[in-house]
Amino acid sequence: MLVLKRKEGQVIEVGNDIKIILKEIRKGHVKVMISAPDDVRIRRAESEKEIKLENKRAAASDFNLLESPLIKSAVEKVGAEGDLG
Amino acid sequence: MKIKTSRFGEIEIDKDSIVTMPDGMLGFSEIKQYVLVKHDEKSPFIWYQAVEEPGLAFVITDPFAFFPDYEVGLTQEDLDALDCHDTRDLAVFVVVVIPENAEQMTANLRGPIVINTANRIARQVVLTDERYSPNQSLIQAIKDLAKNP
Numbered sequence: 088m089l090v091l092k093r094k095e096g097q098v099i100e101v102g103n104d105i106k107i108i109l110k111e112i113r114k115g116h117v118k119v120m121i122s123a124p125d126d127v128r129i130r131r132a133e134s135e136k137e138i139k140l141e142n143k144r145a146a147a148s149d150f151n152l153l154e155s156p157l158i159k160s161a162v163e164k165v166g167a168e169g170d171l172g
Numbered sequence: 173m174k175i176k177t178s179r180f181g182e183i184e185i186d187k188d189s190i191v192t193m194p195d196g197m198l199g200f201s202e203i204k205q206y207v208l209v210k211h212d213e214k215s216p217f218i219w220y221q222a223v224e225e226p227g228l229a230f231v232i233t234d235p236f237a238f239f240p241d242y243e244v245g246l247t248q249e250d251l252d253a254l255d256c257h258d259t260r261d262l263a264v265f266v267v268v269v270i271p272e273n274a275e276q277m278t279a280n281l282r283g284p285i286v287i288n289t290a291n292r293i294a295r296q297v298v299l300t301d302e303r304y305s306p307n308q309s310l311i312q313a314i315k316d317l318a319k320n321p
Contacts, residue, residue, distance in 0.1 A: 126248055130300045137306045138283035138298055139199035141269060145230050145280070146200070148270040150179050153217055153231065157274045161314050162216055 175207070176226040180219070183209065190223060191287055191294045194253065198283065198296050203228055206294070217268065220285070232265040232285060238313040243301070244284055250297045254288040261290040269307065278307040 091099060099107040104124050111118035121129050152158065173187050185207045196203050205223040216237045222228035235242045244264050256262060264286055266279045281304035287294040 128247060128249060130298060134282065134298050134300070135198060138280065138296065141278075141280045141283065141306045142197050142199045142230070142267060142296075144269045144271075145267045146228060148231060148268070149272075150219070150229070150231060150270070152270045152272075152274050153211060153215070155274050158270075158277065161311060163214075 175223055177221050177229065178227040179229060191292050193294045195295060200228060218265070231268040231270060233268055233279065235264060235266040235279065235281060235284065238279065238310055238317070239281065242281065244286065245299060245301055246286065246297060250286065250295060253295050254286060254293050255291055256288050261288050263287045263289055268310065275311055277310045279310050280306045281308045282306040
């Protein structure tokens, strides 16, 4: 674990192939530019947690609500599902 | 074969239609096998029922029916995990949340389920594209489609 202090515009190098540039520092947020090879996954740390939360909410959904008039009339406008593959 | 489901009772499924998710759904990583069950011929919603866990099921749908411009950017890691040799084999679905107030129905565009129809391997991928929300309003999408057919 390493803690660095950087100013706007300065760069951090991780390994041989990853560069992190602090493009813009403002009160409350920082804009970061990351250059890395295509096989390195880059994402916001909370992304996976957000998906897990939505999955849990979805699993708890009441499927009977699909029969509600509101949903039925809304989806009539969209039409039926096509190929399930 | 027959499987038990808590919402629909015992249902008959075709063993060859079982989809395998090596990493499961995010938050439910232990459950690896699912089947797609059509809710109703006229409906765009499909049940994604866990084969081994009767109480676990998701409502999923074709994202392109609601969001015609939706784009799914897959990484090489995603393609390798799906053992994908031709991206035309891939089918994309998104998980739907149906809260008590159905007006607030949302789809998770940030974490689609991608199914490789050539080998029935599937994966829930986390997109890095910040355009897409994990809880995108479906009712709003329907209204937008009505305005711009």
